[in-house]
Amino acid sequence: MKKRILAMLTATMMVLGLAACGATDTKDGAGDTSAAGSSSSGDLIKVGIINNDPNESGYRTANDKDMKNMFTKENGYDASFAYSLKNDEQITAAQKFIQDGVDYLLLSAADTSGWDSVLKDAQDAGTQVILFDRVIDADESLYAASIVSDMDKEGQTACDWLKAQNLDEYNIIHIQGVMGSAAQKGRSGALTDTAAAEGWNIVNEQTAEWNAEKAQQIVQSVIDSGEKFNVIYAENDDMAKGAVAALDKANISHGVGKDVVVMGFDCNKWALQELLDQNWNYDGQCNPFQASYIADVIQKLQNNEEITEKTIIMDEKGFDATTITEDDVNKYGI
Amino acid sequence: MAKTRTLQKKNFMDIFSGKQILIPIVALVLLAVFNLIADPSFYKITLDVNSAGNHVLSGYLITILDYGSELAILAIGMTLVTAASGGQDISVGAGIAIAGSVILRVLCGTNSRPDHLQAPIIVAFLVSCVVAMLFGAFNGILVAGFKIQPMVATLILYTAGRSIAAWINNNELPVISDPSFGYFGGFIPGIPIPTPFFIAVACMIVMGLVMKFTSLGLYTQAVGINESSSRLNGLNPAFIKFLSFVILGLCVAVAALIKVSRISTINYSVIAKDIEMDAILAVALGGNSLSGGKFNLPASILGAYVIQFLTTTLYKFNVKSEAISAYKAIVVIILVVISAPVVREKFASFSQKMKVRNAKEVG
Numbered sequence: 181m182k183k184r185i186l187a188m189l190t191a192t193m194m195v196l197g198l199a200a201c202g203a204t205d206t207k208d209g210a211g212d213t214s215a216a217g218s219s220s221s222g223d224l225i226k227v228g229i230i231n232n233d234p235n236e237s238g239y240r241t242a243n244d245k246d247m248k249n250m251f252t253k254e255n256g257y258d259a260s261f262a263y264s265l266k267n268d269e270q271i272t273a274a275q276k277f278i279q280d281g282v283d284y285l286l287l288s289a290a291d292t293s294g295w296d297s298v299l300k301d302a303q304d305a306g307t308q309v310i311l312f313d314r315v316i317d318a319d320e321s322l323y324a325a326s327i328v329s330d331m332d333k334e335g336q337t338a339c340d341w342l343k344a345q346n347l348d349e350y351n352i353i354h355i356q357g358v359m360g361s362a363a364q365k366g367r368s369g370a371l372t373d374t375a376a377a378e379g380w381n382i383v384n385e386q387t388a389e390w391n392a393e394k395a396q397q398i399v400q401s402v403i404d405s406g407e408k409f410n411v412i413y414a415e416n417d418d419m420a421k422g423a424v425a426a427l428d429k430a431n432i433s434h435g436v437g438k439d440v441v442v443m444g445f446d447c448n449k450w451a452l453q454e455l456l457d458q459n460w461n462y463d464g465q466c467n468p469f470q471a472s473y474i475a476d477v478i479q480k481l482q483n484n485e486e487i488t489e490k491t492i493i494m495d496e497k498g499f500d501a502t503t504i505t506e507d508d509v510n511k512y513g514i
Numbered sequence: 515m516a517k518t519r520t521l522q523k524k525n526f527m528d529i530f531s532g533k534q535i536l537i538p539i540v541a542l543v544l545l546a547v548f549n550l551i552a553d554p555s556f557y558k559i560t561l562d563v564n565s566a567g568n569h570v571l572s573g574y575l576i577t578i579l580d581y582g583s584e585l586a587i588l589a590i591g592m593t594l595v596t597a598a599s600g601g602q603d604i605s606v607g608a609g610i611a612i613a614g615s616v617i618l619r620v621l622c623g624t625n626s627r628p629d630h631l632q633a634p635i636i637v638a639f640l641v642s643c644v645v646a647m648l649f650g651a652f653n654g655i656l657v658a659g660f661k662i663q664p665m666v667a668t669l670i671l672y673t674a675g676r677s678i679a680a681w682i683n684n685n686e687l688p689v690i691s692d693p694s695f696g697y698f699g700g701f702i703p704g705i706p707i708p709t710p711f712f713i714a715v716a717c718m719i720v721m722g723l724v725m726k727f728t729s730l731g732l733y734t735q736a737v738g739i740n741e742s743s744s745r746l747n748g749l750n751p752a753f754i755k756f757l758s759f760v761i762l763g764l765c766v767a768v769a770a771l772i773k774v775s776r777i778s779t780i781n782y783s784v785i786a787k788d789i790e791m792d793a794i795l796a797v798a799l800g801g802n803s804l805s806g807g808k809f810n811l812p813a814s815i816l817g818a819y820v821i822q823f824l825t826t827t828l829y830k831f832n833v834k835s836e837a838i839s840a841y842k843a844i845v846v847i848i849l850v851v852i853s854a855p856v857v858r859e860k861f862a863s864f865s866q867k868m869k870v871r872n873a874k875e876v877g
Contacts, residue, residue, distance in 0.1 A: 234685070235677060235680050235685055235782075237783070238687060241685060359836060384832065386829075386832070386834065386835050387834065387835050387836055388835065389784070389787075389835070389836070390781075390784055391781070391784040391787060392777045392779075392781060392784070393773070393776065393777065393784075393785070393786075394835060396776065396777065397577075397581060397825075397826075397829060398829060398835065400577055400581075401574075401577070401826065401829035401830055403572070404572065404573055404574045404577055404830070405830060406555075418781050418784070421777055421779065422777055425776060425777050425778075427565075428564070428565045428566075428700075429564055429565075429570070429572075429700055429701070430562065430564060430565075430572060431562060431563050431564040431565045432565075433565070448687070450627065450687070450689045450779075453627075
């Protein structure tokens with residue numbers, strides 16, 4: 181009996197705890213939006229920004245910082261932010277923003293589906309929606325513009341670069357990201373197609389799920405097997421770093437003019453530094469700096485100009501270790 | 515003739531009901547034989563020169579010793595927790611993220627990319643030990659003091675741990691360039707065997723001595739088997755449980771040192787991902803009852819290396835790495851089924867029947 185009471189107590193405490201968590205979460209959101217509502221003056225453009233959790237990755241941190249720098253009072257914006265990795269929480273936040281009467285709703289959706297009704301509400305309320313970073317499954321008429329990375333192009337740029345290296349032979353270890361993610365699909369697709377067209381040999385193709393340790397084990401396994409390879413195509417910087425750790429252990433030289441060509445993606449600052457030190461050969465950018473593109477769109481909409489291209493694809497560079505400069509590292513490193 | 519055959523059968527049955535350590539040994543032998551048949555070059559070990567100019571051993575077997583070591587260290591702590599509390603700690607992966615983050619934080623100070631270390635590595639390691647043991651103590655208090663199910667109690671850190679780890683370093687990703695930091699996850703100059711293996715052996719020796727010269731092992735078993743009767747015999751079950759979680763915290767700090775040293779940096783969201791499942795699997799593979807009580811540390815450690823053996827084998831045969839967990843799941847299913855009371859009863863009654871028949875034949 182005593183035990184049962186104890187169990188029930190714990191259970192209720194846990195439920196209460198959860199409820200409390202939920203309550204504080206929404207309160208936070210509400211606090212943000214109401215603060216924005218009270219402080220808005222006539223001239224400021226009201227924007228509500230829904231993003232993924234900035235702790236998710238270096239990319240997201242840079243993205244959030246960029247947004248916060250752009251949408252300030254000094255630049256004429258009254259911005260409120262909401263963060264979540266969950267679609268339903270994002271939708272709730274979006275509904276709040278719409279009720280508060282924001283002029284623009286900027287959205288990086290956690291999930292591609294489930295947004296239709298919210299976007300219709302936004303349309304009815306006269307709120308313009310601009311998508312950034314992620315696309316969603318909704319009719320184009322429901323949003324003003326979407327600013328995205330073209331992952332296929334990122335992969336293609338990298339493969340074109342690799343082709344231009346004119347290696348005697350291509351024996352590639354292909355380390356993939358989490359299967360099915362947009363970045364993985366784009367970056368893998370380009371390599372698979374180019375390898376088929378050019379007759380490159382893919383020694384090993386494995387997913388390390390963005391994980392450096394897994395990448396290290398995969399490359400270690402290829403080294404142990406004694407198979408020859410001279411290119412490592414890792415779909416992000418972390419995995420490239422793991423791969424390089426395995427190479428170092430086995431005394432396989434890598435970098436500019438060495439035995440193995442190392443390729444990474446995302447342009448973390450430390451990764452670009454590796455390029456500058458000639459330890460890696462190539463790093464492809466995945467541009468997190470969407471704020472200036474969004475600001476352009478907002479200005480156009482404010483001036484009642486027509487948005488000709490709904491989908492705006494950002495410029496993304498690929499850095500070569502032989503041409504990268506200190507300035508590039510500071511400017512493009514995230 | 516018939517007699518010897520039945521005897522053999524009986525011995526085979528005994529493997530699963532009698533000597534515990536035979537379970538991981540059988541698994542190891544199965545894997546070893548499979549590799550021998552499929553590709554004997556699996557066992558080739560060569561002496562190479564690495565990029566620092568040192569002679570090092572390399573080959574699949576060395577890889578297993580190298581990468582299996584963190585898991586072996588964790589298996590030690592997890593076995594104690596399992597034995598004492600009858601539940602598992604699922605926050606060890608998050609704990610490694612926290613401890614690793616602390617190590618880097620101390621080494622880097624406020625600058626995330628220091629040219630030289632801001633503190634001796636031993637200091638950073640000791641600080642991370644303290645922090646990891648505190649988090650272990652937190653779990654221990656919830657389990658021992660508040661009598662919460664271990665899995666539920668550790669679920670808290672499991673969810674929050676990686677965010678805490680990110681917060682410790684202000685969400686930056688420090689990178690350490692000092693080569694001496696890489697020794698713990700790589701090779702010490704002049705020694706051809708990977709350092710993680712030495713660290714694991716050191717942990718085993720320390721734990722072995724503790725088991726030999728203190729009554730911790732006996733007390734842990736007593737608490738796991740019957741809490742109230744151990745209390746009646748003058749033990750303090752809550753303290754023993756608490757202690758097992760603190761020891762696991764220490765194991766987590768050691769494993770974290772190896773993990774961050776391997777790549778000289780950290781990624782909070784993926785470091786040591788799902789390692790808790792492997793650690794629990796190691797305990798299960800060691801033949802320990804997951805509901806507490808009797809335990810066998812060497813069997814768990816061997817279990818950890820068997821899991822790495824399996825992982826390395828699968829990588830060798832180019833099995834997609836997302837499918838590897840499916841293979842591990844098969845191992846879990848087999849283990850769980852074998853250790854289920856129903857099956858054990860069947861085994862027991864079967865061997866009993868064989869004995870009876872045997873006796874009749876002789877008679």
